[in-house]
Amino acid sequence: MKRETVITTIIGIIMGVIVAFIAIASIKEKNVEYKKVISTDVTPQVTVPLKVEKKLSLTIESPENDMITDQKTIQITGKTEIGALIVIQSPFDEKVMKNTNQQFTIDFPLSLGQNNIKISSHIGSDTLEKTVYVYFLESEK
Amino acid sequence: MIISLFISSTASRIRAADEQNATNEPTIEVDDSIKNLKDKIAQKVEELTKNNKKIITGYITKKEGEIIELKKIDITSSIDVKVIIDASITQFYSLLTGSKKTIQESEIAKDDFIIVSGPFIDNTINANALYKTQDYQVKSGKITDVDKKDFTITIITSEKDVYTLDVEQYTKQLQMNAETLAISPIGFSKLKPEDTIHFAIKKIANKKDMRASALRILVIPQSYFETIKQSTTQ
Numbered sequence: 001m002k003r004e005t006v007i008t009t010i011i012g013i014i015m016g017v018i019v020a021f022i023a024i025a026s027i028k029e030k031n032v033e034y035k036k037v038i039s040t041d042v043t044p045q046v047t048v049p050l051k052v053e054k055k056l057s058l059t060i061e062s063p064e065n066d067m068i069t070d071q072k073t074i075q076i077t078g079k080t081e082i083g084a085l086i087v088i089q090s091p092f093d094e095k096v097m098k099n100t101n102q103q104f105t106i107d108f109p110l111s112l113g114q115n116n117i118k119i120s121s122h123i124g125s126d127t128l129e130k131t132v133y134v135y136f137l138e139s140e141k
Numbered sequence: 142m143i144i145s146l147f148i149s150s151t152a153s154r155i156r157a158a159d160e161q162n163a164t165n166e167p168t169i170e171v172d173d174s175i176k177n178l179k180d181k182i183a184q185k186v187e188e189l190t191k192n193n194k195k196i197i198t199g200y201i202t203k204k205e206g207e208i209i210e211l212k213k214i215d216i217t218s219s220i221d222v223k224v225i226i227d228a229s230i231t232q233f234y235s236l237l238t239g240s241k242k243t244i245q246e247s248e249i250a251k252d253d254f255i256i257v258s259g260p261f262i263d264n265t266i267n268a269n270a271l272y273k274t275q276d277y278q279v280k281s282g283k284i285t286d287v288d289k290k291d292f293t294i295t296i297i298t299s300e301k302d303v304y305t306l307d308v309e310q311y312t313k314q315l316q317m318n319a320e321t322l323a324i325s326p327i328g329f330s331k332l333k334p335e336d337t338i339h340f341a342i343k344k345i346a347n348k349k350d351m352r353a354s355a356l357r358i359l360v361i362p363q364s365y366f367e368t369i370k371q372s373t374t375q
Contacts, residue, residue, distance in 0.1 A: 068196055068258075085322075087361065091277040091341040094359045096317050096324060113236040113272060114198060114256060118279040120339065124366065127299060127337075129281065135196050135256065137272070138241065 056081055058121040058128040068135045069110070077105045080121040080128070087120045110136040195261035197222050200276075201253050209268075211255065223265045224257050230267075236274040249273060254344075276344040277356070280304070284360075287332050294332055294355075296340070306340060306355040308332075313357035319365035327360065337361040 060078040063069075076088060084099045092111040097104065099121070108117065115134045120127055199211035199222060209224040226246065235244045236256075249255065254276040259269040282298035296304045308314065308329055316327040332338075338360050342353040 066196060085361070085365070087281070087317075087339055087359065089279050089281075089339045089341065089357075089359060091279060091356055094315065094324065094339065094357070096322050096359075096361075098322060112239065112241060113274040114276070116277055116279055118281070118339070120281055122337070122361070122366070127281070129299070131279065133198075137196075137256070137258065137270075 056084070056121060056123050056126040056128050058119070058130055060119055060130050060132060063132055063134050065132050066135070067132075068137060070136070070138050071110070072136070073107050073109050074115075074134055075105060076108050076117070076119065077103065078119065078130075079103050081123050083123060085122040087122065088117060089120075090115050090117045110134060112136055112138070195258070195266065197224075197257045197261060197266050198276075199255065201249065201251050201255060204249065204251055209249070209255075211257075220264060222257075224271070225265060225267045226271075227267065230269060232270045234270065234272045236272050241272075244273065277341055278344050279339070279341045281337065281339040284332060284334050284336050284338050286334060289329070292329055294338070296338055303351060304340075304342075305352040306342065306358070307352070308358070309354050312355045314360075315358065316360040316362065317365065319362050319368055324359065332360065333363075335363045337363070337366075 058078065058080045060076070062077050063074055067074075079102050080086065080099055082099055082102055086097050086099055086104055086106075088095045088106060088108055090108070090111070092115070093109050095106055095108060097106060113136065115136060116131055117134060118129055118131045120129045197211070197213055199213035201209055201211050202221070203210040207226040207228070209226065211222050211224060213220050213222050228246075231246075233244045233246055233249060235242045235248070249271065253273050256272040256274055257266050257268050257270070258272075259267045280296075280298055280302075282296040282302075282304070284294055285297050285303075286295040288294070292308045294306050294308060296306060298304065314327050314329065314332075315324050316331060317324055338358055340358045341356045343356070345351060345353050
């Protein structure tokens with residue numbers, strides 16, 4: 001056999017081995033990718049946007065309880081949630097308003113004698129109530 | 142002799158002047174201080190009277206001569222108050238008709254609801270004025286039942302009290318418009334279970350029988366709260 005033929009054969013064998021190695025290596029890599037195991041001890045972390053429960057509040061700033069006046073109307077001021085429905089009722093009248101600011105002011109008529117005025121704030125299914133007693137007595141102030 | 146007479150007369154004049162000074166000046170001081178004291182006392186009395194002047198309301202439990210006993214009932218407590226009548230000071234009025242009318246002491250009786258104004262010290266009030274009036278209750282809740290035969294509605298309040306209200310001819314029946322919030326009169330047929338209701342009644346004396354005639358009712362339709370709920374969730 002000629003010398004050149006031997007060298008070419010050897011080079012061919014070497015090249016074949018190299019190609020075979022590369023081919024085997026790439027197949028192995030693919031197999032590893034296919035056989036990736038999904039870990040079962042992962043704690044799922046699900047983020048759900050929480051509905052913040054608004055706590056309804058109602059404060060009556062004026063009039064003070066047991067106030068005596070000689071005026072036929074009284075100004076009621078207080079604070080409650082924006083958007084709340086405010087209902088004011090006495091045995092003689094009623095008023096309704098939607099609270100646009102945190103603070104509300106409303107003029108309310110009085111009847112002679114004791115006026116028990118109930119102020120309610122409704123928002124959703126929540127309701128808060130406060131009652132103030134105002135005495136309209138012409139000669140007592 | 143002349144010199145001695147002159148000396149003695151001068152001395153007596155000086156003594157007299159001294160005595161006058163001694164008696165006059167302190168008198169002026171004493172007068173001023175008494176006046177100041179009197180003014181201070183008057184001011185203090187006026188201040189105390191003003192501070193102690195109070196309104197007391199309650200039901201008469203006993204009436205004997207010039208003393209009335211009444212029970213003042215608050216939201217949290219009840220106290221017994223002694224009302225002292227002074228024939229020369231105390232004035233009696235009735236507010237039952239919606240206007241102020243002078244009445245006699247004899248028209249005040251046990252179980253009447255009264256308002257008394259005057260200085261209040263140690264659970265005793267010296268009545269300047271006594272008003273006979275009506276005690277009311279203003280409540281709210283949800284309609285649970287509507288009886289169209291008896292014209293009654295059953296209501297449960299947030300305190301879980303159950304009231305049966307008679308809807309009379311004179312009952313002012315009102316409803317709030319869910320969109321415009323305007324209040325307008327309604328008929329009995331419009332009352333529905335689940336609606337929120339605000340109502341005024343004459344105070345119920347017997348808590349076992351929670352039934353009363355409604356003076357005025359204001360209905361907040363359930364549709365208002367549903368509309369609000371929908372608009373907030375969108």
